[in-house]
Amino acid sequence: MAAGHNNVAAVGTANSNSIYGTNFLGVYSQGSTHAQIAVLKANLRQYRSITPSYLWTSTPSLEGNTSNAFDAATTANLMVFQSNSGLTADGSYGAGSRNAMHASIGVSPRGWVRIFKSTSGYINYNDTVAGLANDATYKLDHAWCTSSCRDTLYSIGYAFYSTYSKLIEVNDGSLMDGADTPEHSTHQSGREVDIRNAGLTAAEAKKFLEICIANTNVSRVIYYTNHGLTSSKIYIRADHADHFHVDTVN
Ligand SMILES: [Zn+2]
Known part of the structure; x- marks a missing residue:
């Protein structure tokens, strides 16, 4: 089922469930029973198998624990995952933990990669408290793109940072x-990503457009103004006042 999840335990809302014909919960926690909890336990077993054993010395094993029940062992393993992922270790699996699990062990059926949570060139707004709150209607993870597109986000973000010592905020990809x-x-090709303009001055926004124009892997930028720049790559659209939409070639 195409519902924005693959091998990782899915979360959802009434809105996303009605679109995709799913029955995912927004949060799973101790006492819950759901088919996605068996997936979560498999995810935690996999994550545990690829992380140092000293992280898990006092944590009960999930080996052979394949039921749909969110039990105390699930909570304990999830809390290790959360603290190791820089999240609040509350033992509840919601969209923030889902994003982190996608980043750790998620496999894109399209062969895409996940936009990093933070780098020296950008931050992934989808993984911030504000970004997660803004995604409450559907709780989907729009942080995936091609590896070339992700490299380009870093290139344009780092070029911008080199000028203004300010990280761009990458928002939705695919x-x-x-x-x-x-x-x-x-936003279904893995070559389309939105960049927020919140907090950018007009001069900074213009500089960002210049950086995009100069990048050979950027094919188009949609924005509400060209800030006086003339380039066939800039498409002016009034409905893009709060973000840049960037298309890449690869
Ligand atoms: Zn867009």
Whole structure:
């Protein structure tokens, strides 16, 4: 089922469930029973198998624990995962933990990669408290793109940082499986990413456009103004006043 998840335990809302024909919960915690909890336990077993054993010395094993029940052992393993991922270790699996699990062990059926949570060139707004709150309607993870596109985000972000010592905020790319998404009319190719302009001065926004124009892997930038720049790559659209939409070639 194309629902923005693949091998990782899915979360959802009434809105996303009605679109995709799923029954995912927004949060799973101790006492819950759901088919996705068996997936979560498999995810935790996999994560545990690829992380140092000293992290898990006092944590009960999930080996052979394949039921749909969220038990105390699930909570304990999830809390190690959360603290190791820089999250609040509350033992509840919601969209923030899902994003972190996607980043750790998620496999895109399209062969795409996940935009990093933070780098020296950008931050992934999808993984911030504000970004997660803004995604409450559907709880989908729009942080996936091609590896070339992710490299380009770093290049343009680092060029911008080198000038202004300010990290750009990368917002939505595509869902990991390229599924149609209710929040965008496009964003299914892995080569489309939105960049927020919150907090940018006009001069900074103009500089960002210049950096995009100069990048050979950027094919188009949609924005509400060209800030006086003339380039066939800039498409002016009034509905892009709060973000740049960047398309890449690869
Ligand atoms: Zn866009």
